[in-house]
Amino acid sequence: MWFRRDLRVNDLPALTAAVAAGKTVPCFVFDERLLTGYRFVSPARVSFMLGCLSELRGSLRNLGADLFIRIGLPEVVLPELAKETGATSVHWTEDASPWANRRDQRVSAALVADGFVAHPHPGSYIVADPGEIVSGKGTPYTVYSPFFKAWKEVPRRPLEDPPSQVRCPNGLDPGTMPTMEELGFDQGTDTGLTSFEPGETAAREATHAYLNEGLTAYADTRNSPTGGSSRLSPYIRWGCLSPLELETKLGLRDGRGPAVFRKELAWREFYASVLLNFPEVMSTEFQERYRGTLDWHEDAKLLDAWKLGRTGYPLVDAGMRELLEDGWMHNRVRMVVASFLTKDLHIDWREGERWFMERLIDGDVASNNGGWQWVTSVGTDPAPYFQRMFNPMTQQERFDPEGEYVRRWIPELRSVPDGHLVRPWLMSEDEQAATGCRIGVDYPEPVVDHAEERRIAVERYRAAVGGTDSPDDEASAQQS
Numbered sequence: 001m002w003f004r005r006d007l008r009v010n011d012l013p014a015l016t017a018a019v020a021a022g023k024t025v026p027c028f029v030f031d032e033r034l035l036t037g038y039r040f041v042s043p044a045r046v047s048f049m050l051g052c053l054s055e056l057r058g059s060l061r062n063l064g065a066d067l068f069i070r071i072g073l074p075e076v077v078l079p080e081l082a083k084e085t086g087a088t089s090v091h092w093t094e095d096a097s098p099w100a101n102r103r104d105q106r107v108s109a110a111l112v113a114d115g116f117v118a119h120p121h122p123g124s125y126i127v128a129d130p131g132e133i134v135s136g137k138g139t140p141y142t143v144y145s146p147f148f149k150a151w152k153e154v155p156r157r158p159l160e161d162p163p164s165q166v167r168c169p170n171g172l173d174p175g176t177m178p179t180m181e182e183l184g185f186d187q188g189t190d191t192g193l194t195s196f197e198p199g200e201t202a203a204r205e206a207t208h209a210y211l212n213e214g215l216t217a218y219a220d221t222r223n224s225p226t227g228g229s230s231r232l233s234p235y236i237r238w239g240c241l242s243p244l245e246l247e248t249k250l251g252l253r254d255g256r257g258p259a260v261f262r263k264e265l266a267w268r269e270f271y272a273s274v275l276l277n278f279p280e281v282m283s284t285e286f287q288e289r290y291r292g293t294l295d296w297h298e299d300a301k302l303l304d305a306w307k308l309g310r311t312g313y314p315l316v317d318a319g320m321r322e323l324l325e326d327g328w329m330h331n332r333v334r335m336v337v338a339s340f341l342t343k344d345l346h347i348d349w350r351e352g353e354r355w356f357m358e359r360l361i362d363g364d365v366a367s368n369n370g371g372w373q374w375v376t377s378v379g380t381d382p383a384p385y386f387q388r389m390f391n392p393m394t395q396q397e398r399f400d401p402e403g404e405y406v407r408r409w410i411p412e413l414r415s416v417p418d419g420h421l422v423r424p425w426l427m428s429e430d431e432q433a434a435t436g437c438r439i440g441v442d443y444p445e446p447v448v449d450h451a452e453e454r455r456i457a458v459e460r461y462r463a464a465v466g467g468t469d470s471p472d473d474e475a476s477a478q479q480s
C-alpha cells in the first residue's frame with residue numbers, strides 16, 4: 001500500500017484492497033523531486049505532511065503494522081520493496097495532478113516490467129473519477145453549474161470500514177521519519193507555523209465539531225472571514241478526511257447549510273475535472289483569448305508589498321498575513337487578495353498562484369489554479385472580467401464590519417476606531433497620534449489607488465479581448 005496524499009485509515013479503498021490481498025506493507029516514499037526540486041516547493045506543507053505521517057504511523061502500529069518509510073524515486077523504490085517483501089501487487093489512490101499522473105505511469109511501467117500488478121484506486125474525490133463526468137456531447141464540462149448537476153447524479157461507491165488489523169511481513173526495516181533538514185530544507189526554514197493540528201484524528205474531531213456546531217448556519221456565515229466556514233481544507237487536501245465520508249454525513253442532515261456545503265465540495269471536484277481534462281491550464285490561461293494578450297506588469301516592490309501584507313488596504317493585508325503566519329486564508333479573502341494582485345497591481349496571476357502554493361497547507365494544484373484563473377477571469381466558469389473586480393474596501397465593509405478579522409491579523413490597526421478601519425489613511429494627524437498608528441510609519445499608505453487601477457484594469461482587459469466585453473457601469477460599480 002503506497003500512501004501519497006491519502007493519509008488516513010478510514011474509507012480508503014486502496015488500503016482495503018491491499019489488506020484483503022494478504023500481508024501488507026504500508027509505505028510512504030519521500031520523493032526528492034517533490035520536496036525541493038518541484039515548481040511549488042512548500043516547507044509549510046511538508047511540515048504539515050510530516051505531522052500527518054507521524055499520526056498515520058501511530059494508527060498503523062495500533063493495527064499491528066507500521067508505516068514503512070523510504071526515500072528516493074518511487075519508480076525505483078517500490079519495485080525494490082515489492083521484491084524484498086515478496087509482494088504481488090501495489091495499491092494506491094489516484095490523483096488529479098499531471099505531475100502525479102506522469103509519475104504514476106512511470107511507477108506502473110516499472111512494476112509491470114518486474115511482474116507486479118499496479119493497482120490505482122479511487123478515494124481522493126467523492127466520485128470515483130471527476131475527469132470522466134462529461135456532457136451529453138461527450139465533452140468535459142467547463143462551466144460549474146451543469147457540472148454540478150451531472151456530478152450529483154453520479155453513483156457513489158460504498159464507504160470502506162477501516163481495517164480491524166493490518167498484517168505485515170516480519171523483520172522489515174521500518175525506516176525513520178526524516179526531519180525537515182534531512183529532507184533538504186535549510187535548518188530553521190520558516191515552516192509557517194499553523195494553528196491546524198495535523199493528522200486523521202484531528203481531522204475527524206474537527207469534522208465532528210463542525211457538523212454539529214457550524215454547518216447549520218453555513219449558508220449564511222460561510223463568507224465571514226472570522227468563522228463560518230469549516231476550515232477542513234488542509235485535511236481534505238492531505239486525505240486525512242475522506243470527502244465521500246464527509247458527503248455521506250451531510251446527506252443525513254437537513255437544511256440549506258448541508259446543501260450549500262456540498263456545492264462547495266463539488267467545486268473541488270470541478271477543478272479536478274478541469275485539470276484532468278485540460279492539463280495545459282498549469283501553464284497557460286484556459287481561455288485562449290487571454291493567452292499572451294494581457295499586459296502584465298512586473299514590479300518586485302509591489303509584489304513584495306502584497307506578499308508581506310503591506311499594501312495599505314487592511315482586508316488585503318489581513319489576508320496576506322493570515323497566509324504568511326497560519327498557512328491558510330479564508331475563501332472570501334482569497335478572492336479579494338487575488339483580485340488585488342491581478343486587477344489593482346496588474347501582476348501576473350501565476351505569481352500569486354506560486355505564492356499561494358508556497359504558503360498554503362491546503363495548497364492543491366487543481367483548486368489553486370482553478371481559483372486563480374477564476375478570479376483573474378481567464379479560466380473556466382467564465383464571467384466578464386469586470387464582474388470579478390473586488391473592491392477591497394466595500395468587501396471589508398460587508399464581510400468584516402466590526403473589524404474583527406483585520407484587527408486580529410494587523411496589530412498596528414488594533415486601536416484604530418471602527419469608522420477609520422476601512423480607510424485608515426483618512427485619519428487626521430491627531431487621530432493617528434491618538435491611536436498610535438502613523439500612516440506611512442506604523443502602517444503603510446495605500447500602494448495604489450483602487451479606483452484608478454480599476455479603470456486601468458478595464459482598459460487592459462478590453463484591449464486583450466478587442467473590446468468585445470464591456471462593463472455596464474451601473475452593474476459593475478455594484479460588483480466592485
Ligand SMILES: Cc1cc2nc3c(=O)[nH]c(=O)nc-3n(C[C@H](O)[C@H](O)[C@H](O)COP(=O)(O)OP(=O)(O)OC[C@H]3O[C@@H](n4cnc5c(N)ncnc54)[C@H](O)[C@@H]3O)c2cc1C
Pocket residue numbers: 222229230231232233234236237264265266267268269271329330331332334335338356360362363364365367368369371372375
Ligand atoms: C485564488 C484561490 C486559490 C485557492 N487555492 C486553494 C487551494 O490551493 N486548495 C484548496 O483546497 N482550496 C483553494 N481555494 C478554494 C477555497 O478558498 C478553499 O477551499 C477554502 O477557503 C477552504 O476553507 P474551508 O475548508 O473553510 O472551506 P468551506 O467553505 O468549509 O468548504 C468546504 C470544502 O470545500 C472545498 N472548497 C470550498 N470552496 C472551494 C473552491 N472555491 N474551490 C475548490 N474547493 C473548494 C474545500 O475542500 C473546502 O475545505 C482557492 C480559492 C481561491 C479564490
